[in-house]
Amino acid sequence: MGKGNRDDMLSNLPDDILVNILDRLDVTYAVRTSILSRRWSRLSTKLSRLTISILDFLPRNGPIFEIDEVVRSNAAVVEATTSILAHRDSTRKTIHLLSMTFFLKDSDHISIGHAVAKTMATRKVEMAEFNIMTERDATQCDDDNLASYGKKFILFFDAFPDAFGGLTRLHLENLRFGESDITNVLIVCKRLKDLRLMNCDSGETTTLQVDHSQLSDLAIGDCLFAELLLNSVPKLTRLAFEGWISFHYPLSVGDAPLLEAVKLNNVALSWHKMVELSKFLCGTSVRDLKLGFKCEKIWVQPECLTKSLASVFRQLRFVNLDEIPEGYDLTWTLFILKAAPLLKELYITVYSYLELPLFFQRHAATIRPLPVQVSSIMQL
Template structure:
């Protein structure tokens, strides 16, 4: 029965077998190469390559030792090289290439050079770097942010060709220098999705953001001073959570397609309140989430004005999350009055 089943699978056309393998992680897909000569050729033809360092960790390991970080990263690097260097450049476009790895010594540079060579010889659609650090955000101190930031910039400076072709970049636990983020935006010309988690920029009071292709931006628990979206003509989705510089930490200058916005912050009693008409001017917001992990509502009620109406005239979905107990809904009325096309209103109250 086993042999008959194997024969049935082997008799299927390549495109069906590749569809099956595309649903496996790279480690498991590569293992199928031992089944037969025919199967050995299939991993090099995959259109989706999702190489995640977590798929290579030792079994039953929840917390890594230093040697296990090295071994796991090395396994991910070897898989990246093996899968990419064996490909036939005349066949099978890579629709998705995603590599998740730890920021450790020279390991990222090795991955960057391999990815850059692949981009030079193959057609690659979406390409993604998810750069992890050994410490979780909650465990990082200032020294960690500085060290990780320096390691990332060494990687970035060593692999400009790889960064020029990536479309998604996720970073965590980094301290950026004065011009680092600007250099990333200039070099990553194809970038569509950029995410920062627990990053800061010492000495930089204003982050000026300009990019012709960026469509998704996520800034979570970061200390980047004031963020100015100066020119993001393709931006459609933005998450801005846990900012530290509270009053007008975000300014939208030109993001006319921005329609999905998530704003979540901790508002303390001494913080100034935010006027959404100023915070969101210049957008086309249709889906808005406001999160309140705080002792007070940080949104300032406003009179219905032309400016306020222009901000909310296209609003369809409003999610008010984690509202402090004891607040009535009078503070939301100005939004409801300014949003004639609203279809759904969701609210959760924190007790």
């Protein structure tokens, strides 16, 4: 501060620059600046990036799923959401990012849905995210919990089609869907670019069929489906499929010409079918491939290279074989080097015993651990 000048240099900056600075802070800190002065109070209503997360309201130390903290923190998210969206500057109609992380609990999510739906009806929102959590995590959820959370989510979804219709990212966990529920979600969420389902299911005989014109990033983890069928996803570039329990071939790809990064990770059980890479790589542009094994039984093996198969693997640039069973490392190294002439990097980790994920503990047969772990990386 200069002598006789009561203003600091920060306050002398133009409003647009100050708003840009505030947009880079957690919204809880940015809003607190409104108490500094009338000018700062107006600035907080002009924020264009609104990230409101229950994780910012939970205690820094201690269990995050303690019931009293969940109730208090979820209520804080509701209050912050309704207050911030209600007091936005009416001259600034565009919101570049609206990201909400909250628990699916009581009527809190209904209040959030009302506020977000009203905002989307009156303003342009470029990117909108729902990260919907459950008060019980995956290790605590039984079948009744999954069914209860699933019904609660569908009631929430049906009540606010406008809010869900404006989403570009949707992250869900610990839900049991009806047979057509996920299909309906994809139909309503026309702008969706990123979908993540963790510990969700709709029955072990159900095929999850995905048709979406805008979806670019899909992650399915520890979900109970008979098969994941990517019918038509013309903009899909990234796929992560981890922890399937299927008795059938787990993954089929139809129209996914831009798919370039694939991550498959599974603990192989006695009933798992062998995966043939050529079946789903055919017709894609996969350049980055990661296969995770975690056990002695391998669920995918090198194929006999014919001319037609060779073309399938020619796009590969980066291959990561994580926790591959002992004895397969040399076989896979030779196969990848032969199949992928444009390969830049090959990373291999040889398997050592790790505890099975919870998802498989209820289903897995006894798996004998291997005693050693060796990592190697080849720059090509």
